[in-house]
Amino acid sequence: MSFxxxxxxxxxSLATLAFVIAFNFFLFRVVEGDPVATLFRGRNLTxxxxxxxxxxxGLDGSRAHQFVSYLQQTAQLNLGRSYESNELxxxxxxxxxxxxxxxxxxxxxxSTVFGVLIGISAAWKRxxxxxxxxxxxxxxTYAMPDFWLGMLLLVxxxxxxxxxxxxxxxxxxxxxxGVSKLLDEAHHMFLPCLTLTLAYLGEYALVMRSSLLxxxxxxxxxxxxxxxxxxxxxxxxxxxxxxxxxVVTLIAINFGFVLSGAIAVETIFSWPGLGxxxxxxxxxxxxxxxxxxxxxFSASVxxxxxxxxxxxAYLDPRVRTG
Amino acid sequence: xQKTSIIERPRTPxxxxxxxxxxxxxTRAKRVPFVLAVAGAVAAMLVVAASAPAAxxxxxxxxxxxxMSQDVDSMNPAVGALVPxxxxxxxxxxxxxDKASSDFHVIPGLATSWKGSKDGKTWTYTLRKGLxxxxxxxxxxADIVYTINRSRKEAWLNYDSTVHNIVATAPNATTVVLHSSxxxxxxxxxxxxxxxxxxxxKISAKDLSKYPATDGVGxxxxxxxxxxxxxxxxxxxxxxxxxxxxxxxxxxxxxxxNLDAMVAALKKGEIDAANNxxxxxxxxxxxxxxxxxxxxQQGGFDELxxxxxxxxxxxxxxxxxxxxxxxxxxxxxIAHAIDKKTLVARAIGGIGVPADALSPxxxxxxxxxxxxxxxxxxxxxxxNAILDAAGYKDTDGNGIRNLRNGGKDIVLRYxxxxxxxxxxxxxxxVTGWLKQIGIGTKTSTYSDSQLTSVVGKxxxxxxxxxxxxxxxxxxxxxxxxCDQLAKDPSDPTNYYNDANFCDKTYDALYAQQHVExxxxxxxxxxxxxxxRWYRDAAYVVIDLSPxxxxxxxxxxxxxxxxxxxxxxxxxxxxxxxxxxxxxxAGASSGGGGLGTPAIGAIGVVVxxxxxxxxxxxxxxxxxxxxx
Numbered sequence: 001m002s003f004x005x006x007x008x009x010x011x012x013s014l015a016t017l018a019f020v021i022a023f024n025f026f027l028f029r030v031v032e033g034d035p036v037a038t039l040f041r042g043r044n045l046t047x048x049x050x051x052x053x054x055x056x057x058g059l060d061g062s063r064a065h066q067f068v069s070y071l072q073q074t075a076q077l078n079l080g081r082s083y084e085s086n087e088l089x090x091x092x093x094x095x096x097x098x099x100x101x102x103x104x105x106x107x108x109x110x111s112t113v114f115g116v117l118i119g120i121s122a123a124w125k126r127x128x129x130x131x132x133x134x135x136x137x138x139x140x141t142y143a144m145p146d147f148w149l150g151m152l153l154l155v156x157x158x159x160x161x162x163x164x165x166x167x168x169x170x171x172x173x174x175x176x177x178g179v180s181k182l183l184d185e186a187h188h189m190f191l192p193c194l195t196l197t198l199a200y201l202g203e204y205a206l207v208m209r210s211s212l213l214x215x216x217x218x219x220x221x222x223x224x225x226x227x228x229x230x231x232x233x234x235x236x237x238x239x240x241x242x243x244x245x246x247v248v249t250l251i252a253i254n255f256g257f258v259l260s261g262a263i264a265v266e267t268i269f270s271w272p273g274l275g276x277x278x279x280x281x282x283x284x285x286x287x288x289x290x291x292x293x294x295x296x297f298s299a300s301v302x303x304x305x306x307x308x309x310x311x312x313a314y315l316d317p318r319v320r321t322g
Numbered sequence: 323x324q325k326t327s328i329i330e331r332p333r334t335p336x337x338x339x340x341x342x343x344x345x346x347x348x349t350r351a352k353r354v355p356f357v358l359a360v361a362g363a364v365a366a367m368l369v370v371a372a373s374a375p376a377a378x379x380x381x382x383x384x385x386x387x388x389x390m391s392q393d394v395d396s397m398n399p400a401v402g403a404l405v406p407x408x409x410x411x412x413x414x415x416x417x418x419x420d421k422a423s424s425d426f427h428v429i430p431g432l433a434t435s436w437k438g439s440k441d442g443k444t445w446t447y448t449l450r451k452g453l454x455x456x457x458x459x460x461x462x463x464a465d466i467v468y469t470i471n472r473s474r475k476e477a478w479l480n481y482d483s484t485v486h487n488i489v490a491t492a493p494n495a496t497t498v499v500l501h502s503s504x505x506x507x508x509x510x511x512x513x514x515x516x517x518x519x520x521x522x523x524k525i526s527a528k529d530l531s532k533y534p535a536t537d538g539v540g541x542x543x544x545x546x547x548x549x550x551x552x553x554x555x556x557x558x559x560x561x562x563x564x565x566x567x568x569x570x571x572x573x574x575x576x577x578x579x580n581l582d583a584m585v586a587a588l589k590k591g592e593i594d595a596a597n598n599x600x601x602x603x604x605x606x607x608x609x610x611x612x613x614x615x616x617x618x619q620q621g622g623f624d625e626l627x628x629x630x631x632x633x634x635x636x637x638x639x640x641x642x643x644x645x646x647x648x649x650x651x652x653x654x655x656i657a658h659a660i661d662k663k664t665l666v667a668r669a670i671g672g673i674g675v676p677a678d679a680l681s682p683x684x685x686x687x688x689x690x691x692x693x694x695x696x697x698x699x700x701x702x703x704x705x706n707a708i709l710d711a712a713g714y715k716d717t718d719g720n721g722i723r724n725l726r727n728g729g730k731d732i733v734l735r736y737x738x739x740x741x742x743x744x745x746x747x748x749x750x751x752v753t754g755w756l757k758q759i760g761i762g763t764k765t766s767t768y769s770d771s772q773l774t775s776v777v778g779k780x781x782x783x784x785x786x787x788x789x790x791x792x793x794x795x796x797x798x799x800x801x802x803x804c805d806q807l808a809k810d811p812s813d814p815t816n817y818y819n820d821a822n823f824c825d826k827t828y829d830a831l832y833a834q835q836h837v838e839x840x841x842x843x844x845x846x847x848x849x850x851x852x853x854r855w856y857r858d859a860a861y862v863v864i865d866l867s868p869x870x871x872x873x874x875x876x877x878x879x880x881x882x883x884x885x886x887x888x889x890x891x892x893x894x895x896x897x898x899x900x901x902x903x904x905x906x907a908g909a910s911s912g913g914g915g916l917g918t919p920a921i922g923a924i925g926v927v928v929x930x931x932x933x934x935x936x937x938x939x940x941x942x943x944x945x946x947x948x949x
Contacts, residue, residue, distance in 0.1 A: 034771065034774055034775055034778070034815035035771065036815070036816075037771075037774040037775075037778070037815035037816070038770050038771040038774050039403065040403055040479075041770075041774065045479065045482075046477070046482060046483070046486075047816060048477060049477055049479065049482060050816050051816070052477070054813075054816075056531070081532075084395050084404075085395045085396050086396055086398075086401055086531050086532060087396075087534075092551075095551065095552075096552065151582075154580075154583060154586075155586075158583075158586065159586045159589070159590065162590065165592065166583045166584075166586050166587045166590070166592060167578060167579075167580060167583045167584075167587070168553060168554075168576065169552075169553055170550075170553060172387060172553065172554035172574050172576035172593075173385060173387065173548075173554050173556045173572065173574035173576075175548075266579070267579045267580060268579075268580045268583065269580065269583070270577065270578045270579045270580055270583065272551070272552025272553055276552070276579055277552075279579075280393075280579075283741070283770075283771075285771055
């Protein structure tokens, strides 16, 4: 891969990020509203207290003035303080990031692995009962809204069978540490993780299946068979590696969305991650929190897109020359 | 995470599949281990999950677990503003005087007795002897004076309205004197949370808003033990509390972002009580065995607000409201067109109590009874008659009345709150009734944040929202004074009067009750104010909206409603429930309820992964061997 190719992609990503930073500021101010009035409605504040809060929130200057100080802050990696909790946005995001990375990360991994396996299996026996079975299954889970699937699993496994807790990340009030804490967290993570895995399995399975079907009519596969290779060898060594290309891109791009969390599923399972933080911040609106969250989300998507670009170019030489 | 759309490329005939008997038999033979692995994993999960022992190391402690719909925003009493915060301060910080659970009347707190001067401006309190903070430091008059004076100087969010006119002094360690610059009918009640001087002294005014206040030093029955934001707040019993150590060890407050899951957790016994139960689930819960449901009234109400047109004006100097609304008769006709019983029964899900006058306090004594001849009963005929008599005729025959002298159709802008579950159904009924009296409507939906701005600018004619008042009626009454009308166009939301209507007599009466020390007289003044407010019909109160709560009866007794008979058991003004609860002998200790069969979760993930990997490897291995 040439230096020129890589540097062009990196610069492109940085430009996108700069645009996003500026865009974020205006995005959340398009909708009119006064966070001070909303957050403190009915709290019996005096006019002076309101003015103090407005100043403290940096909402008192002109829009242009606010924008400049926002840019200065962001350049110093200071995302400001949450209106609602007065906590540093960066530490709030840092705290909420780990539950999300664990939940969405693991489920993305699982849905990738199982999705790809299902896709291969279905495509290779196209038209068989197995193909119909697997394709119908993945189409069904893919079509189900994730919040509905989550609610269903919660009712069946959490309430009716009592096998799993009904939300949260640990037993509330638990002091567990070390392995028992980890086990407790895994126990709480099971249902949301299963929901997300099932919901996104279909995407990988269907892409993998159609990609493999395309590959299966290539001449080199006929040649491989003509050489006398066993079916399984033709599949695993000749067909699948070539068919994986679009899936790799999809995986890389979807990993960019890991941080954005899963707003609906996190809300259903009271999972204190970035998705839940986003839905809570929108209510205020807690502008610094929303700006911080969207910056992190966009940066992560941009980064993984860059990785996907570079990876694709590495895997498929046609891309970098084209 | 987003789903990307999948467009399957056009299918072409697949490569002919080899169909030798050997191959297909191999495939079938390989498939068995995979199926077995998955089945084994699932079975293992179920078995292990169901049988794993509880790994809860706090099993011996008796814990009360409360589910709530909101997380705590800040532990800092000078900063926090959300409902759960107040319950934490209620148990962590004692106040100079306490409030009775029955009717909020003043009872001893840190002070056992008090005496007022004749003009009602000076009150002298005698403290209990031997008070200490939970960290062992003595709690003296210095802490109380410090809290009151500092919170006044720095205008602390939750303190300022109470201490605004008060200066505190301490002649000795067990005496506190409060000097009010005006006669203050709220005294001798002094219910601000007293903070430990030896801790807050180290925090400057500048740093105070950033102080997380997780020091856990308090003087109430429980103090903060651990807070994991987004997950739980744990408070432990305070052995130095002046009424004695509580009868159980811990309170755990647990936020739920899914309220149906919270109800399920209550049914299962994962939590002992829950607040903000969705109205749909509330009814199903009412019949559940071992669970008590209650509609806790503490003065909260819903209203249909009309734009009285006295706030900000349009650029040409005309009022922002529809001109018809400036006419008292039109507002009264609208009040006659609102069937509150139907709204409660059908739009609000049968929860709540139809109401007439505005409720300014958690204590129902402040709500006047409107005389029968002044009530705006639901009567569309009368509403039509009022409008006819006032000269609003449908001159163009389109079914909608016109403004007088051949004016435009009367079409009111109805702002509907997107964040309220009742606003939309209420709007559907109301617009239907208004149509029947010849008033058109145009509805728009807003988020709460947008609506505050819309209301401030006066860009509305009607909206439905609500208030939850404090115990003293003064703050709620103050919101409808003339000085709370939006005045500054560059900052239209910095005001409370969202009816855009005010009345000079109301203001004068407000000023009277503000300094009236005789309770009976003050009560009469407030009743008069609210009867006037009712008559002017700028605010059509729909119902008293309760807090929907439920608790289990199997583990604790002593649930206390505040005020008696009608109030909630949790998240009330001082929430006496926490101290009053006694564990039932022989009941399980609680603290999460369920054990931790976590191995099941790990097991299934690991086994499923191993299954998948083994499957792939086996295929690959056999393939390698034969290539």
